[in-house]
Amino acid sequence: MPKLKINQVVLQNNITGYLFVSPALVIIFIFGLFPIGNAVWMSLYRWRVRQGAFVGIKNYADVVGDWWGALSFCVGLTVLMLAYYVWNNAFNRLSERRWVAQLASAVVLIGTAFGLIAFGWSRMMQVGDVDYLHGLIYTVYYAFGTVPIQLALGLLLSYILYQNLFAKEWYRMIYFVPYITPVVASAVVFRQVFSSRESSIANQVVGLFGIEPLSWIAESESLINILFNLNLEGFWAGPSLAMVSVILFNIWTYTGYYTVVFLAGLGSIPGDLYEAAKVDGANDWHLFRRITLPLLSPVTFYLSVLGFIGTFKSFDSIYVMRDRFAKGTTDTASIVIFDSFRTDNNWSYAAAQAIILLLIILALTAVQRNVFERRVFYG
Amino acid sequence: MYLKDGCSMDDLAQRQQVRSRSGWGRRFVLHAILIFFAFVAIVPLYWALASSFMTLGETINRRWFPDVSKMVWVNPQWTTADGTTYTVPVPIHANYFEAWERGRFERYFLNSVIITFLTIVGMLLTSIPAAYAFAKIKFLGRDVLFSILLITLMVPESITLIPNFRIIRGDVLPLPLINTSAPYFELGGVSWVNKLPALTVPFIASAFSIFLLRQFFTTIPDELWEAARMDGAGHLRFLIQIATPIARPAITTVSLLTFIGSWNAFLWPLVVTTEERWRPIMVGLDAFMQDAGPELHLLMAGSMFAIVPILVVYFFTQKTFTEGVATSGLKG
Numbered sequence: 001m002p003k004l005k006i007n008q009v010v011l012q013n014n015i016t017g018y019l020f021v022s023p024a025l026v027i028i029f030i031f032g033l034f035p036i037g038n039a040v041w042m043s044l045y046r047w048r049v050r051q052g053a054f055v056g057i058k059n060y061a062d063v064v065g066d067w068w069g070a071l072s073f074c075v076g077l078t079v080l081m082l083a084y085y086v087w088n089n090a091f092n093r094l095s096e097r098r099w100v101a102q103l104a105s106a107v108v109l110i111g112t113a114f115g116l117i118a119f120g121w122s123r124m125m126q127v128g129d130v131d132y133l134h135g136l137i138y139t140v141y142y143a144f145g146t147v148p149i150q151l152a153l154g155l156l157l158s159y160i161l162y163q164n165l166f167a168k169e170w171y172r173m174i175y176f177v178p179y180i181t182p183v184v185a186s187a188v189v190f191r192q193v194f195s196s197r198e199s200s201i202a203n204q205v206v207g208l209f210g211i212e213p214l215s216w217i218a219e220s221e222s223l224i225n226i227l228f229n230l231n232l233e234g235f236w237a238g239p240s241l242a243m244v245s246v247i248l249f250n251i252w253t254y255t256g257y258y259t260v261v262f263l264a265g266l267g268s269i270p271g272d273l274y275e276a277a278k279v280d281g282a283n284d285w286h287l288f289r290r291i292t293l294p295l296l297s298p299v300t301f302y303l304s305v306l307g308f309i310g311t312f313k314s315f316d317s318i319y320v321m322r323d324r325f326a327k328g329t330t331d332t333a334s335i336v337i338f339d340s341f342r343t344d345n346n347w348s349y350a351a352a353q354a355i356i357l358l359l360i361i362l363a364l365t366a367v368q369r370n371v372f373e374r375r376v377f378y379g
Numbered sequence: 380m381y382l383k384d385g386c387s388m389d390d391l392a393q394r395q396q397v398r399s400r401s402g403w404g405r406r407f408v409l410h411a412i413l414i415f416f417a418f419v420a421i422v423p424l425y426w427a428l429a430s431s432f433m434t435l436g437e438t439i440n441r442r443w444f445p446d447v448s449k450m451v452w453v454n455p456q457w458t459t460a461d462g463t464t465y466t467v468p469v470p471i472h473a474n475y476f477e478a479w480e481r482g483r484f485e486r487y488f489l490n491s492v493i494i495t496f497l498t499i500v501g502m503l504l505t506s507i508p509a510a511y512a513f514a515k516i517k518f519l520g521r522d523v524l525f526s527i528l529l530i531t532l533m534v535p536e537s538i539t540l541i542p543n544f545r546i547i548r549g550d551v552l553p554l555p556l557i558n559t560s561a562p563y564f565e566l567g568g569v570s571w572v573n574k575l576p577a578l579t580v581p582f583i584a585s586a587f588s589i590f591l592l593r594q595f596f597t598t599i600p601d602e603l604w605e606a607a608r609m610d611g612a613g614h615l616r617f618l619i620q621i622a623t624p625i626a627r628p629a630i631t632t633v634s635l636l637t638f639i640g641s642w643n644a645f646l647w648p649l650v651v652t653t654e655e656r657w658r659p660i661m662v663g664l665d666a667f668m669q670d671a672g673p674e675l676h677l678l679m680a681g682s683m684f685a686i687v688p689i690l691v692v693y694f695f696t697q698k699t700f701t702e703g704v705a706t707s708g709l710k711g
Contacts, residue, residue: 358538
């Protein structure tokens with residue numbers, strides 16, 4: 001009899017459990033899980049609104065263009081990571097000869113890596129999807145133009161706020177406002193802030209420094225070329241002024257978020273540590289460099305991973321801010337994917353592009369974990 | 380996990396010391412930096428607000444403050460089908476009235492309110508029991524199902540967008556038709572494009588909400604459930620009468636996050652609304668931006684319709700809002 005009762009309870013638990021989770025699970029399986037497999041499956045067909053013939057990996061080949069180029073590119077990146085390891089190890093060695101040898105080999109490796117990357121990339125650009133590959137470059141500009149600056153500004157502001165100054169809560173509240181403002185609406189506002197009109201805020205600000213009005217969001221010329229009157233082309237020309245405007249907008253939006261998260265991280269550093277260090281005669285810079293930075297490193301790591309994933313996926317703000325006079329220099333990979341989907345109606349191709357982007361994001365996160373998490377101090 | 384708002388007495392003493400140690404000059408510099416960044420954070424929004432109260436001429440002439448004497452205030456009127464005329468008792472600025480009318484914000488705003496409301500209610504109805512079950516009921520395959528749930532959290536929207544669009548078009552499985560004029564259900568291979576369910580059904584269950592709520596439900600001690608069971612309560616009754624009231628802070632947080640997500644939604648509604656009927660406010664604002672063109676004063680008034688509800692909620696629920704959003708990760 002007791003045994004039967006236990007079985008009854010188990011059965012009842014199973015029935016209740018499944019009744020409780022099934023409404024949510026049905027929806028999530030249909031709209032969250034099924035699409036993952038379906039996107040992969042779709043990408044193997046010709047699919048313009050309606051399903052067409054099976055084409056295998058043709059969609060991927062169309063994006064990449066040249067598989068050997070892609071291989072050379074990936075090998076180049078791996079060699080670059082290897083160079084990083086060698087370089088880092090070099091400084092840990094005590095023997096001078098090995099130190100020099102390692103540094104020299106690191107330099108050689110870096111050179112090889114850049115050669116392979118440049119060679120692979122040029123092969124891909126010759127036959128691959130130029131829009132998408134450009135989109136990836138713009139995504140890289142976008143990510144590297146925003147995340148490091150946001151981390152630095154967030155750290156600075158949170159460190160100042162942590163000094164417990166007057167009206168600290170008010171500052172925190174104000175810094176958070178750009179982040180909670182709906183991004184589509186603030187992008188609409190920033191389109192006007194960075195508009196090419198002479199009366200736009202951006203032009204009024206640069207006017208204070210005696211600079212002629214610029215076209216900002218409608219300028220396809222690279223910032224470096226404008227600043228130094230150069231004529232660079234390709235990757236090293238850097239982001240266009242339009243892209244810089246989008247980057248500034250993103251920094252404006254997220255700095256407050258970084259500040260708030262850093263501030264929370266600062267709050268969890270025990271005060272005794274500072275106390276002890278001060279007794280030992282440490283100055284402010286020592287405190288910051290030897291206590292705050294290492295103990296904040298988990299937060300910094302978390303924010304940089306989230307930041308890179310976020311910028312690689314970013315769509316809304318760029319979509320609203322894109323201007324046809326920028327000639328596509330703000331179109332990051334996710335914008336290009338959207339265009340393949342909506343404008344060209346090439347669904348399977350868009351799916352293939354999206355999957356490649358996902359693979360890049362995964363690889364990037366893996367690299368961040370392997371290379372930088374070793375420097376994270378979890379206490 | 381990083382948030383720790385309250386600080387110990389030691390902490391307080393420590394901070395007090397920092398403050399007394401830092402001199403006037405140092406504090407002045409720090410405040411100057413803080414004020415500069417606060418200024419940068421606020422100026423674009425202030426400018427948008429100020430422009431929304433200007434005439435077109437004032438926006439062209441680089442004005443920073445609207446001229447009060449040039450403002451036009453109106454009491455909007457509307458007439459219902461049976462001929463009664465209503466007048467809004469509070470006068471509103473003419474720009475806002477014009478943007479509201481021309482941008483059809485009346486429709487978009489109402490759509491967004493309906494979509495957001497239905498999404499929150501649906502999310503709570505599905506996620507609370509699911510989170511409770513994942514936390515407190517032992518059933519077969521529970522952990523496997525939960526880890527599948529977590530996987531779906533990591534997949535970016537650009538991957539799921541196209542297959543989901545096919546589902547909404549009714550290409551994958553026959554969709555029930557929810558007739559909006561007379562609420563009944565009908566089966567058939569119909570498309571949900573431009574219909575309300577396309578904007579709500581995919582979001583009425585959220586893996587993220589389940590995850591957050593589950594975290595909270597696991598902190599409820601098992602003794603409480605044992606005691607309730609002794610008194611003859613089942614899981615459902617325990618959930619409704621005891622667990623849900625205890626979990627109110629977590630429920631507020633997920634409701635708030637769902638509200639933000641739903642109100643700010645852009646990419647998905649952009650894809651599934653080709654007509655105005657159920658277009659939500661963000662997509663409507665984007666459309667109005669193309670339409671208003673150089674009429675900046677109207678465009679800024681239009682943006683305010685999208686911004687103000689979120690800001691109002693933010694100022695009223697600041698603490699929950701900041702903590703909830705800060706722990707939930709970045710959106711893009």
